[in-house]
Structures are given as structure tokens and as C-alpha cells.
Amino acid sequence: MNGKSQKVEASPGTPLLYILRNDLELNGPKFGCGLDQCGACSVLIDGEPARSCSVPVEAAEGHTITTLEGIGNAEAPHPVQQAFIDEQALQCGYCTNGMIVAAVALLKKTTNPTEQEIRVALDGYLCRCGSHTRIIAAVKRAAQEMAG
Amino acid sequence: MNHIPDITRRNAIIGGGSLVIAFSLSGISPDAQPSRRGFGGLRQAPNIDSWIEINRDGNVRIFTGKVELGQGIKTALAQIAADELDVNLDRVNVVTADTHLTPDETYTAGSSSIQQSGAALRHTAAEARQILLELAAQENGSDVQSLRVADGQIYGPAGTIATYWDLITERTLIRPHTEGVQTKSPSDFNYVGHPIPRLDIPAKVFGEASFLQDVRLPGMLHGRIVRPPSYEASLISADIAGVRALAGVIDVVRNGSFLGIIAQREEQAILASEALKASAVWNSETQLPKEESLVGYLKGFPTESQTVVEQSSDQTTNGSALQHEAEYFKPYQAHASLAPSIAIAHFTEDTLTIWTHSQGVFPLRRTIAKAISMAEESIRIIHKENAGCFGHNGADDAAFDAVLLAQAVKGRPVRVQWMRDDEFKWEPYGSAMLVNIKAGLDESGQIIDWVHETRGHATGSRPNGNPGSLLAARYISEPFDVPLLGSVPFFAGGGLDRNAGPYYDIPNQRVLKHANRDASIRVSSLRGLGAFGNIFGIESFVDELALATKQDPIAFRLRHLQDERARAVLEAVANDAQWTTDETSETNKGRGVAFARYKNTASYLAIIVIVQVDQSSGQVHVEQAYAAVDAGQVINPDGLRNQIEGGIVQSISWALHEKVTFNDHEITSRDWASYPILTFSEVPDVSVRILDRPQEKTLGAGEAAQGPTVAALANAVFDAAKVRLRQIPFEPHLVKSAMEQED
Numbered sequence: 001m002n003g004k005s006q007k008v009e010a011s012p013g014t015p016l017l018y019i020l021r022n023d024l025e026l027n028g029p030k031f032g033c034g035l036d037q038c039g040a041c042s043v044l045i046d047g048e049p050a051r052s053c054s055v056p057v058e059a060a061e062g063h064t065i066t067t068l069e070g071i072g073n074a075e076a077p078h079p080v081q082q083a084f085i086d087e088q089a090l091q092c093g094y095c096t097n098g099m100i101v102a103a104v105a106l107l108k109k110t111t112n113p114t115e116q117e118i119r120v121a122l123d124g125y126l127c128r129c130g131s132h133t134r135i136i137a138a139v140k141r142a143a144q145e146m147a148g
Numbered sequence: 149m150n151h152i153p154d155i156t157r158r159n160a161i162i163g164g165g166s167l168v169i170a171f172s173l174s175g176i177s178p179d180a181q182p183s184r185r186g187f188g189g190l191r192q193a194p195n196i197d198s199w200i201e202i203n204r205d206g207n208v209r210i211f212t213g214k215v216e217l218g219q220g221i222k223t224a225l226a227q228i229a230a231d232e233l234d235v236n237l238d239r240v241n242v243v244t245a246d247t248h249l250t251p252d253e254t255y256t257a258g259s260s261s262i263q264q265s266g267a268a269l270r271h272t273a274a275e276a277r278q279i280l281l282e283l284a285a286q287e288n289g290s291d292v293q294s295l296r297v298a299d300g301q302i303y304g305p306a307g308t309i310a311t312y313w314d315l316i317t318e319r320t321l322i323r324p325h326t327e328g329v330q331t332k333s334p335s336d337f338n339y340v341g342h343p344i345p346r347l348d349i350p351a352k353v354f355g356e357a358s359f360l361q362d363v364r365l366p367g368m369l370h371g372r373i374v375r376p377p378s379y380e381a382s383l384i385s386a387d388i389a390g391v392r393a394l395a396g397v398i399d400v401v402r403n404g405s406f407l408g409i410i411a412q413r414e415e416q417a418i419l420a421s422e423a424l425k426a427s428a429v430w431n432s433e434t435q436l437p438k439e440e441s442l443v444g445y446l447k448g449f450p451t452e453s454q455t456v457v458e459q460s461s462d463q464t465t466n467g468s469a470l471q472h473e474a475e476y477f478k479p480y481q482a483h484a485s486l487a488p489s490i491a492i493a494h495f496t497e498d499t500l501t502i503w504t505h506s507q508g509v510f511p512l513r514r515t516i517a518k519a520i521s522m523a524e525e526s527i528r529i530i531h532k533e534n535a536g537c538f539g540h541n542g543a544d545d546a547a548f549d550a551v552l553l554a555q556a557v558k559g560r561p562v563r564v565q566w567m568r569d570d571e572f573k574w575e576p577y578g579s580a581m582l583v584n585i586k587a588g589l590d591e592s593g594q595i596i597d598w599v600h601e602t603r604g605h606a607t608g609s610r611p612n613g614n615p616g617s618l619l620a621a622r623y624i625s626e627p628f629d630v631p632l633l634g635s636v637p638f639f640a641g642g643g644l645d646r647n648a649g650p651y652y653d654i655p656n657q658r659v660l661k662h663a664n665r666d667a668s669i670r671v672s673s674l675r676g677l678g679a680f681g682n683i684f685g686i687e688s689f690v691d692e693l694a695l696a697t698k699q700d701p702i703a704f705r706l707r708h709l710q711d712e713r714a715r716a717v718l719e720a721v722a723n724d725a726q727w728t729t730d731e732t733s734e735t736n737k738g739r740g741v742a743f744a745r746y747k748n749t750a751s752y753l754a755i756i757v758i759v760q761v762d763q764s765s766g767q768v769h770v771e772q773a774y775a776a777v778d779a780g781q782v783i784n785p786d787g788l789r790n791q792i793e794g795g796i797v798q799s800i801s802w803a804l805h806e807k808v809t810f811n812d813h814e815i816t817s818r819d820w821a822s823y824p825i826l827t828f829s830e831v832p833d834v835s836v837r838i839l840d841r842p843q844e845k846t847l848g849a850g851e852a853a854q855g856p857t858v859a860a861l862a863n864a865v866f867d868a869a870k871v872r873l874r875q876i877p878f879e880p881h882l883v884k885s886a887m888e889q890e891d
Contacts, residue, residue, distance in 0.1 A: 011395075014415045022414055027362045028355035032486050032535075033568040037820040040486060068355035081353045088345060088786055091794050092218025093352030094486045094535035100353065122828040126820060128486040129218055129536045130797025132831040134790070 002070030012058035017041045019057045020067060028068025028097050032126070039098035039125035043067050049105045068097045071104055080104050083142035084135075091129035098125045103139045112143055189213055189268040190325060193251035196279075197321035199272040200229065206300070206313050208235055210269055211243045213253025214261040215507060216348060218536045219850050220787035221261045223346045227339035227783055228266050231332055232273035234297035235312070237339055242347070245509045245531040255508035255610065257539070257673065258641060259750060259848025262783055266846065275329040276321055283320070284310040334781065334842035341842055343786035360490050360505050360532035361565075368492070369398055370414040371553040371564040372421035374407040375574060376623070378434035378814040379670065383407060383623075387427035394420045401556045404625030405430075408553050410562055418567075434813045436668060443477055446582040446603050449664045456638040457600075457649045457659035464656075465588040465596045470696055473586040476685035478876040479807035480577040480669055484823060487535035488571035489542030493550035494561035500527045500554075504547040505534035511612045512544050516551060519615035519628070538798070540672040541575040542566055544611045545619035552620055569818035574619060577808050578674025579605040579644065579667070583685030587654075593697040595708060598654045602682055606663040607643035608634030609672040632665040636677070641747040646678040647855060650686050651745045652708035669810070675795075676854035679746060680802065683855025684862070684876065687742035691863045692872065700729045701741050701863065711745075713778050713841075717754040718743050720776035720837055725756040736761045738868025742859035744852070751849040752778040752839075755796065757832075757860040761869040766884025768865055770800055770832040777836060777852060780844035788849055792836045795853030801826035803858040805877055 001024065008023045015034070020026045020043070029052045032040030036054040043052045044066040072078030080103045083089070090096045099122065106113060106121040113121070118139050127135065192213075193199070201209040210229045216222045222242040230237045243249055245256075253265055277297060284302045285292035288309045295304050300312035334341060351358045376383070383405040391409070392400050396416030401408045409424060411417035437445035492503040500522060506512045509529040517524040529547075537543060546564055554562040566574075581604035588597035609631070611617045616628035636643035638661070645661040674680075694704035702722050709715050718741075721727075725739065738761070743754040758772040773796050782788050805824050809816045817823040862873045871886035 010413070011415065014413075018414045021361070022364075025364060026355065027357055027359075030359075030361060030487065031565065032488075033820060035568060035819055037568075038486060068353075073354050074350060074356075077354070084353045085345065085349055088349060088790060090218075090349060090352060091220075091790055092486070092533070092536035093349065093358065094218075096352050097355065119828045119831075124827075126486060126825060126827070128484060128538075128798070128825060130794035130801075130826075130831075131790070132797060132826075132828055133793055133834050136828075 001065050002067060008057070010057055013056045015053050016043070016055040016057050016060050017052040020052060026067050026069055030094060030097055032094065037126070039102065040095055042098040042101040044101060044105060047105070047108065049101050068100060071100060078104065079145040080107065080139070080142040083138040083145065087134050087138040087141060089134035089138035090131050095125065095127040099127070099135050103142060106139070107143055107146060111147055113139070115140070189251050189253040189264055190271070194324040195322060196272045196276055196325050198251050199269055200233070200276045200321060202276065202312050202316045202321070204313050204316060206239060207241065208233065208239045209241045209243055210273070211250040212265045212269065213245050213251045213510070214256045214265045215244045215531045216533055217256060217507070218533070219791055220346050220784060221256070222348055223344060224262060224783040224787060225265060225269055226347060227344055229269045229273040231337050231339050232270055233277050234299065236299045237344065239300070246528070247509055247513050248528045252510040254511060257507055259746065259850040262846045263848060266783065270331050271329060272325050274331045275325050278329055279320060280312055280315050283315050340783050341781070341785070341840070344784055346787070358533060360492070360503055360534050361487070363492060363503055363532060365492065365494065365561040368561040368563055369410050369412065369557060370417040371550065371562045372409045372417045372567070373549050373564065373570070373620070374409070374421055374425045374428060375570060376405065376430045376432060378432050379668070380434040381405065381430045381432035384429040384431055386424055386429070390427065391420050391424045394423060399556050400424065401553055403552060404627065405623040406552060406620050408549065410553050410557055414565070432813065436810050436812055436814070439810055442479060442580055443582060446580060450666070451603065451662035451664045453660060453662045455658060455660050456642070456645050457657050459655070459657040461655035463596050465590045469591040469593065470589040470693070471587070472693060472696060473584070474689055474692060474874060476583040476681070476688060476874045478581050478681045478684060480580045480671070481674060481802055481806045482572060482577050482808055482817065482823060483538045483541040483575055483674055484825060485535045485537050485541055485571065488566035488568055489546035489575070490534060490563070490565045491543070491547040491550040492561050492563045493547070493554035495554050495558040498526055500551065502527070502529045502547050502550065503532050504529060504543060505532060505537065506543040506547060507537065507540065508610060511610065512547060514613045515544070515611035515615055515618060516548060518613060519548065519618060519621055520551065520555070538675040539578070540610045542571055542619070545574065548618040548620050552624070572817045572819065572823055573815045574670070576609055576670040576672035578680070579607060579671045581644070581678065581681035583681055585685055585689045587689070587693060589693060589697060593699055595652065595654050595693065597656045598650060599658045600648050600650065600682070600686070601660045601662065602645055602648045602678060603662040604644045604664070604678070604681065605667045605671045606633035606635045606665050607671065607673050607677050608636065633667060633671065635663065641749070642678060644678040646676070646682065646747060647686070647744060648678060648682045649748055651711070651714065651748055652690070652705070653710055654708065675798070676851040679744070679851065679855040680799070680858065683742070683744045684858045687744065687856060687859030688862045688872070688874065691740070691866065702727060705743055713752050714743065714745060716839055717752045717776040717778050720839060721754040721756050721774050724776065724835065724837055725758070725774040727756060736763055736868050738864045738866065740860045740863025740865070740867055742856040742863060744856045746848065746852040751847045751852040753792070753852040753856050755853070755856045755860045757857070757864045759861065759864040759868055761865060761883065761887070763887060766880035766882070766887065768804060768861070768878055768883060770830070770861065773832050773834045773857070775834070775836045775853065776839060777849060778839040778841060779849040780847040781842045782838060782840050783846060785838050785840065788838060789836045791850050792853050793834045795851065796834055796857045797826060797831055799854045799857035800832070800861060803861050803876055803878055804830070807877055
């Protein structure tokens with residue numbers, strides 16, 4: 001759990017999202033639909049993006065979970081987070097968690113994604129405010145940064 | 149009008165019994181913008197210290213009755229105040245709408261926050277600076293005119309003489325503002341006009357507490373509401389005893405036909421609410437219009453009619469070269485906020501506190517106070533952010549839901565989170581609309597006669613003192629009547645008739661509004677209100693006229709626009725998009741243009757859209773959008789650009805995909821599969837040019853892109869495929885069959 005072992009007591013079928021938000025008081029993953037349709041609840045499980053609203057907590061047991069807070073913070077921002085700030089790549093910011101998780105996962109696999117590859121990777125993540133063009137720009141910027 | 153005595157936070161802390169007299173805007177919807185509104189907030193809260201707080205520790209707090217919706221208003225207001233005060237921006241903290249702490253600025257709506265709150269903060273900050281300079285001058289024996297300020301440090305010709313932080317006392321700013329204080333000229337701005345990074349973005353990127361969902365209170369319980377299958381319904385029975393016995397359930401609340409769960413843990417509340425819902429038996433008699441014949445429904449429902457523009461001249465068409473008419477339609481569309489609505493309510497012995505994302509905490513407080521017969525002064529409502537709302541969605545309703553549940557467990561906070569299908573089914577939608585336009589041109593191809601009729605529901609159902617506007621209030625055992633839909637007067641920006649009057653120079657014009665006030669499908673304000681439908685009609689129709697008379701669509705518009713600023717945005721976007729009058733060489737690729745001035749008084753926007761239409765599927769691919777916007781004096785150009793880009797993408801989504809679906813009895817839009825929105829694979833490249841005019845007053849821009857974008861899109865589809873789309877959404881099968889008919 002962001003580098004630290006955590007123990008919770010809950011019914012095994014409880015969606016991981018509620019454990020993260022309510023028991024562990026994390027803000028990163030968010031409730032948007034609870035239906036695996038929007039991506040706002042995304043986390044990394046063993047480095048892969050997962051929709052925490054659709055993962056029962058018992059399935060997450062024994063695995064490594066990274067939330068937005070674990071990806072980086074104000075003292076040590078991840079290049080993707082910094083790129084989102086530099087591009088001002090959000091309006092309301094509710095989708096931002098999912099977008100950053102997806103981008104981090106993409107850039108781990110593909111160091112220099114094309115615009116098309118970015119769009120495909122993010123296609124299942126919804127943004128209602130219309131910040132898509134900035135989000136794409138942020139991912140490109142992060143890719144450049146990380147390529148160094 | 150009642151004068152509201154100024155409440156300072158000092159009074160609130162001391163408990164100095166300030167009497168709050170409600171200011172009632174009866175009959176006029178808050179999305180209105182009455183004249184001289186720039187000082188409306190100051191009328192309510194005339195003391196400077198209601199807006200500006202300067203502390204001896206070097207921190208500054210500004211107070212606004214507006215709220216952050218993701219539009220960047222917190223940052224923009226901080227920029228204005230920092231400039232007028234002459235302090236560094238990083239000293240400034242922004243406190244947004246809180247009934248105990250901030251002035252009452254009614255609603256954050258209608259794209260008027262800069263004009264209202266911005267003006268109030270600009271003036272009170274300027275006056276605070278002036279007061280401190282005069283104090284320094286007095287103490288120092290200098291001439292106030294010789295003094296300058298830099299980051300709160302006051303210095304004269306000989307050097308620093310004082311600082312704000314040393315001079316300020318508790319009483320310094322407790323005085324009414326006066327007229328005539330000089331504010332800065334644009335050449336002296338350090339922050340205004342610059343793309344200052346938003347103050348709230350880092351926290352959102354790092355997962356620091358930013359949203360209402362991040363509020364966690366000691367002893368907080370989780371609530372869920374079980375709603376009926378449809379609008380008109382009464383609860384016959386439910387297995388309350390059985391559900392009460394489920395794990396973690398604290399209580400099941402039944403109040404008439406209002407049904408809710410309170411549980412220890414969130415997942416327990418969800419499971420229990422599902423069980424309760426499955427057991428509930430309802431008597432439901434809702435009869436909804438037929439979705440396939442919405443046009444007929446709009447034509448046939450009862451309306452109040454009003455002529456909002458009547459203008460005639462000596463000019464006639466002299467037997468006229470062309471008469472043309474057309475009808476345009478848009479369906480009900482949802483706000484579809486990425487996050488469903490949510491609220492927390494907490495009763496103590498004699499107070500009630502509510503955390504909400506409502507756009508209007510003061511009107512909400514008035515409404516809830518009436519609903520539960522509690523004194524307003526005992527209720528505190530605090531705004532916290534949720535995902536973008538784009539208008540009046542379920543926020544206020546969720547607040548009342550939380551109150552009803554919290555009443556059952558007084559002493560403990562109850563958090564009510566709507567589920568995804570709750571939000572889709574129960575939020576008030578943007579009204580369906582029918583727009584009919586008729587025009588006559590003279591032989592030279594000039595528009596002489598113009599008649600525009602707009603049909604739909606009136607747009608006002610925000611809570612404004614009447615408890616019947618709150619969803620649950622209709623279902624409780626002593627229910628409140630659902631009020632008739634309210635209106636925004638045309639002179640104040642209009643509601644259903646927003647932008648129904650063409651901005652073009654047309655000598656003979658008539659504009660009629662036919663508004664239904666008794667909607668059988670729940671409606672309220674959605675971003676732009678009537679502007680989306682009216683501009684879709686006008687800007688499509690203008691293209692139809694241009695093409696019928698073989699005139700270039702941009703030249704045709706320019707021909708009918710004297711306003712230099714209107715001409716400038718059209719010319720700018722034509723230049724950026726390299727618009728030519730030549731026929732497009734590529735098959736099924738096309739470009740379209742549109743222009744509007746939001747409310748005919750706010751921001752100017754012109755847009756050109758490039759599309760590719762897939763002949764085999766009828767799918768419209770939007771490749772590129774170019775926009776030019778004039779919002780007068782721009783506070784934060786990046787914030788403005790962000791809002792326009794967002795408005796363009798959202799309008800494309802409305803145009804291509806969005807319609808609320810329903811059967812005879814209930815709404816059937818319930819999730820993102822049944823209500824799809826634009827995705828990453830569909831979003832075009834967007835570029836926005838800002839025509840900055842710092843000498844002009846700031847114009848509201850947050851809703852400026854909605855109308856023009858959909859029309860430009862329709863015009864581009866015509867250019868590409870020679871089909872004229874007059875019904876939204878532009879569903880592929882409709883485009884395809886229209887293309888087949890053309891052939």
C-alpha cells in the first residue's frame with residue numbers, strides 16, 4: 001500500500017475503492033461510477049492499472065497497490081504529475097487521478113508514445129470538462145522529461 | 149428590497165446576534181444578471197472586512213460568495229485582489245462560499261463571477277490599500293500621494309516607512325466601502341492578464357484533500373437513498389425491519405415515500421440500500437412523453453408566450469429575392485457530472501451544518517430552513533468542490549437528502565453519496581427545444597426580415613426559498629408542491645430565450661419565446677441555457693441563407709455585423725483556419741464556421757470546425773477546431789483558454805452523442821454506456837486564440853463556446869457531405885440515411 005503494509009478488517013467482497021478511501025483515508029482514487037466505466041477510481045496493482053471500484057478487497061490481498069499519493073507528492077513529484085501541473089491539464093480535476101495512473105502505466109511500457117498511442121491508452125478514461133487536449137499534451141511532455 | 153446588515157466574522161465569532169433578513173429574488177431565476185449587478189455583492193455586504201482580511205502574520209484572506217467549479221475562479225479572484233492590494237500572490241488565501249464566513253453572492257452561474265465578485269474584490273482591495281496608505285501617511289507625516297507599496301511594504305521617497313502587517317488592527321477594515329476609490333490600470337497589473345498557474349491544481353494532482361468526497365468527520369455515517377422507479381410514485385411497502393437487521397445498518401428512514409439507509413460503513417449502506425430497493429413496492433403512475441415524438445410533444449405542450457424582440461424599420465424585401473424557413477431540434481441532455489452528487493449533514497443540539505457542492509449555498513440555506521422549519525442563522529452551509537457540474541444538477545437535492553437522514557441520528561454527521569444511476573435518472577436536465585426561424589432577403593442578398601420562435605421548458609428550478617424545488621421534498625409525508633419553472637428575463641440574459649435574438653444587423657426582427665412551466669421531465673439550468681439550441685438554429689440557418697444565395701458563410705456574416713469586436717473574432721478565426729472560399733477538394737471532408745456573442749452582451753466567439761464524414765457509417769470525425777474569443781479584459785488567459793477548449797469539447801459531445809432516453813414511465817439513461825460522452829479517440833485538436841482587450845470590462849466566457857460549436861459542426865457536415873442536420877444529436881445512422889437520400 002504505497003510502500004507500506006496495511007491491515008484492514010472488512011467483508012472480503014468490499015470494493016477496494018471504499019477500503020482505500022474510508023479505511024485508509026486516501027484521496028487519490030475516486031468514486032465516479034462504481035461500474036468500471038469511467039476510470040476515476042484507478043490505482044496500480046503490481047504496476048498495472050486497475051479499477052478499484054471493481055476489485056474486491058480480497059483479490060487485492062497480498063499485492064502491491066500504488067495510489068496517486070504513492071506515485072508522487074509535492075516534495076517529490078512524479079514527472080507525470082509535474083507535467084499535469086505545467087500543462088494545467090485539468091479543469092475540475094476529478095478525472096485527474098485516473099489520467100495520471102493511466103499515463104504512468106503507459107510510459108512505463110512505451111517510453112515515447114505517439115499521440116495515437118496516448119489516445120488509445122486513455123480511451124477508457126472519461127473527462128467531462130473537456131481537458132483531453134491538455135491531458136494529451138501533459139503525457140507527451142512527461143514522456144519527453146522521462147526520456148531525459 | 150430588504151437591507152441585510154453586514155455580518156462580519158467577528159460578529160459570528162462573538163455571537164453578536166446579527167439578524168439575517170432574507171433577500172428574495174422571487175420569480176427571477178438566479179442565472180439572471182440584472183443591471184449594476186457588479187456591485188450586488190457589495191450591497192449585501194458593504195463592509196470591506198467582509199471581503200478582505202489582512203493579518204499581522206503577513207497572510208491575506210479574501211472572501212467570495214462564488215465557488216470553484218473547476219473554472220479557475222479562485223485563482224482569478226486572488227489575482228485581482230493581489231494586484232489591487234499590492235501583495236504577493238502567495239500570501240493570498242481564498243475562502244469560497246460559506247454562509248458563516250463569506251458575503252452572499254447568490255449563485256455561481258451565468259458566467260458572471262468576475263463581473264460580480266471580481267468587481268467587489270477589486271474595489272474593496274483597492275480601498276483597503278488606500279486606507280493603509282493613509283494610516284501610514286498620517287503616522288509618518290508624509291503625503292499619501294508620495295507613497296508606494298510593494299508586497300505589503302509601504303515606502304516613501306526616503307525608504308520603507310511601514311508595512312501592512314504592522315499597521316493592521318482588528319478594526320482597520322471594519323468600515324463600509326466607498327465609491328470612487330481608484331483601481332489599477334491594466335499597465336500596472338502584475339497578475340491580472342497573466343497565465344498564473346491555478347492555485348488548486350497541485351493538490352488535485354498529488355491527491356491532497358480537495359473535494360467534498362475527501363471530507364471525513366469523526367463519527368460520520370454513510371447514507372444511501374432508495375428512490376422510486378419514476379417521478380410520480382408513492383411507496384406502498386418495503387422490508388424495513390428486515391433491512392434494519394442487516395450488517396452495519398444504523399437505521400432505515402422512511403418519511404412518507406422518502407426512503408433511506410444509514411449505515412456504519414459505506415459498502416454496508418450500499419448493500420442495504422440494494423436490499424431495500426428490491427423489497428420496495430411502489431405505486432407509480434408516471435406518464436412520460438414519447439421519446440420518438442418529442443418534436444410533437446414540444447409543439448403541443450401548453451406554453452406561456454412572450455415576444456422578446458420586436459423591431460421594425462422602413463426596409464422591406466421589395467418582393468424579396470429569397471424566403472427561407474427551417475426548424476431545429478435538441479433533446480433533453482444531462483449535466484452528467486463525472487461524480488454523482490454528494491452531501492454531508494450534521495445536526496448538533498441546535499445547529500445544522502451542511503457540506504455541499506451546490507452553486508448557491510445562501511439560497512439553499514433559505515430553502516432548507518423553510519423545508520425543516522429551522523432558523524436560517526442556525527444553519528451553516530459550506531461549499532466544497534465536486535466534479536464539474538455545468539449547471540444545476542443533483543447537488544442541492546443531495547444536501548436535503550443528507551439533512552433528512554441526519555435528522556434521524558442527531559449528533560452524528562451523515563454522508564449521502566448518490567450512485568451513478570441516481571444522478572442520471574434524477575438530475576434536472578437541459579430542456580429539449582424546438583427552434584423555428586423564418587427569414588426574407590432582398591435581391592442583394594441582405595437579410596431584411598427575421599422571425600425566431602423558440603419552444604421548450606422555462607429553465608429555472610434552482611432552490612430559491614421554495615422547498616418544493618428540492619427533490620425529496622415531493623416525497624416526504626408532508627410534501628411540498630413542485631413549483632412552476634422560473635424564468636430569466638430576456639433583458640437579464642434570458643433562459644430558454646438566451647441568444648434567441650440574432651446579433652446580426654437585421655432591420656425587421658421578431659423573437660418569440662414559448663415556455664412551458666410545468667415539465668413532466670425534470671429540467672433546470674444546463675451550461676448556456678437556451679443559447680445552445682438557439683445558436684444551433686441561428687448559425688445553421690445563417691449558413692443555409694448564405695449558401696442559398698451563393699455567398700461565402702464568413703463574408704455573409706461580416707456583411708451583417710457592424711460591431712468591430714464581432715468582426716474581429718470572425719476574421720481572426722478565418723485567418724487561423726486559413727479559410728478559403730474555394731470548394732474543398734477532399735471528398736467527405738468539410739469545414740464550417742459559426743459566431744455568437746454570449747447573451748448578446750458577454751463574450752464574443754467565432755469557431756471553425758474541420759470534419760471528415762465516414763460515408764459507410766455516417767460517423768462524423770471532428771479533426772480540428774479553431775476558435776477566437778474576445779472576453780474583454782482577461783484575468784487569466786490560460787484559465788480562459790481552458791474554459792473555451794472545454795466548452796468546445798463538451799459541445800461536440802452534446803452534438804454527436806447526447807440525449808436523455810426514456811420509456812413511457814421512467815428515464816432509462818443510467819450509466820456511461822446508455823449515455824455516452826466524447827472520448828479520447830474522438831476529441832479533435834483544439835486551438836484557441838484570445839483577443840485580449842485590457843481596456844474593456846471583463847465579459848463572462850465560461851459558456852461562450854456551447855452554441856457556436858454545434859452550429860459550426862453542423863455547417864462542416866454540410867460542407868463535407870451535403871446533408872443538413874437539424875436534429876441533435878448527429879447520430880451516425882441519421883447522417884448515413886440523410887447522405888443516402890442525397891445521392
